[in-house]
Amino acid sequence: MTLLSLASVWFTACxxxxxxxxxxRPGRVNAAQLTATQRGAQIIVKWSIPPARRTGVKLQRxxxxxxxxxxxxxxxxxxxxxxxxxxxxxxxxxxxxTANGDQTFIDTVxxxxxxxxxxTRFLYSVVYINQEGQPxxxxxxxxxxxxxxxxxxxxxxxxxxxxxQLTVTWQAPAKNIDNTAPTEISGFNVYRSDSTxxxxxxPLNATPITGTEYNDHAFEFGTEYTYTVRAIxxxxxxxLESADSHPVTIKPVDIYPPAAPxxxxxxxxxxxISLFWxxxxxxxxxxxxxxxxxxxxxxxxxxxxxxxxxxxxxxxxFTDDRVQIGxxxxxxxxxxxxxxxxxxxxxxxxxxVNP
Numbered sequence: 610m611t612l613l614s615l616a617s618v619w620f621t622a623c624x625x626x627x628x629x630x631x632x633x634r635p636g637r638v639n640a641a642q643l644t645a646t647q648r649g650a651q652i653i654v655k656w657s658i659p660p661a662r663r664t665g666v667k668l669q670r671x672x673x674x675x676x677x678x679x680x681x682x683x684x685x686x687x688x689x690x691x692x693x694x695x696x697x698x699x700x701x702x703x704x705x706x707t708a709n710g711d712q713t714f715i716d717t718v719x720x721x722x723x724x725x726x727x728x729t730r731f732l733y734s735v736v737y738i739n740q741e742g743q744p745x746x747x748x749x750x751x752x753x754x755x756x757x758x759x760x761x762x763x764x765x766x767x768x769x770x771x772x773x774q775l776t777v778t779w780q781a782p783a784k785n786i787d788n789t790a791p792t793e794i795s796g797f798n799v800y801r802s803d804s805t806x807x808x809x810x811x812p813l814n815a816t817p818i819t820g821t822e823y824n825d826h827a828f829e830f831g832t833e834y835t836y837t838v839r840a841i842x843x844x845x846x847x848x849l850e851s852a853d854s855h856p857v858t859i860k861p862v863d864i865y866p867p868a869a870p871x872x873x874x875x876x877x878x879x880x881x882i883s884l885f886w887x888x889x890x891x892x893x894x895x896x897x898x899x900x901x902x903x904x905x906x907x908x909x910x911x912x913x914x915x916x917x918x919x920x921x922x923x924x925x926x927f928t929d930d931r932v933q934i935g936x937x938x939x940x941x942x943x944x945x946x947x948x949x950x951x952x953x954x955x956x957x958x959x960x961x962v963n964p
Contacts, residue, residue, distance in 0.1 A: 640748035649852030772865035830863035
């Protein structure tokens with residue numbers, strides 16, 4: 610297998626980027642901010658298509674070209690002309706006529722020839738093809754020097770829900786993607802997507818996680834989330850990520866009732882009984898229920914709920930005017946959250962009705 614053909618199967622892996630070469634053919638439709646980065650055994654090429662209204666060009670597809678060259682000290686000296694003569698097409702992206710904006714191409718590589726790849730630099734360029742099938746010229750070049758000693762993806766990803774957080778755990782990889790060991794892991798990144806990100810993974814941690822657990826507090830019950838984790842290694846001062854772990858999707862359901870109301874006080878005046886209590890601290894509490902009985906020993910199922918609708922939160926008070934003067938009544942309260950979970954009943958309080 611030649612070095613160039615080897616490069617064509619190795620391309621997906623992430624590496625250390627060199628600065629792009631300057632353009633040689635001004636006036637062509639260029640690929641703005643063309644970059645190549647490595648993630649596991651993938652090279653990820655990204656760029657932006659100028660708006661069609663600015664260029665006046667409608668596109669049919671984008672061809673992606675790659676050239677493998679020996680890795681020499683410093684930046685690549687390959688010119689656009691020599692690239693055009695030696696590069697091979699490695700893939701294409703079909704487009705609608707008015708396509709514009711960010712584009713991504715992923716090339717997966719075979720790391721079985723790690724020694725040869727460690728001496729290789731890859732150069733990339735993209736070519737826009739218009740609606741008539743005519744190429745519009747090569748874009749500027751971007752370069753990347755692949756790294757073969759990158760950890761495998763983390764394994765055994767799990768997400769455990771609780772009332773306060775979603776706990777994400779995983780196992781660190783035991784070997785590198787080229788089957789060597791041990792791994793040089795400097796941390797992990799946790800990513801999450803949901804309906805608001807339209808499937809795009811967003812990083813949750815601001816700095817690498819040194820353990821194998823992350824507690825996600827920024828979530829909402831009833832929303833579906835997908836998690837994945839990447840291992841990080843540091844090569845020549847650059848942080849490189851592994852491939853994604855197998856994703857885990859979870860839609861947490863709130864099955865956690867709030868705490869029972871406490872510190873309930875009771876008073877009677879003018880033939881009524883009034884109850885007062887402090888608000889629950891849980892943010893999802895939406896109201897309260899009041900139950901009454903004529904004996905403290907009345908079984909729970911025989912207490913009568915006095916309110917037809919939830920008592921609002923706040924205020925936290927209730928006046929019972931359906932009472933008889935001189936009679937003693939017993940009361941218990943519950944808190945209810947927005948998912949309908951009802952707390953245990955509070956301690957009973959009682960009062961005799963005063964005229």
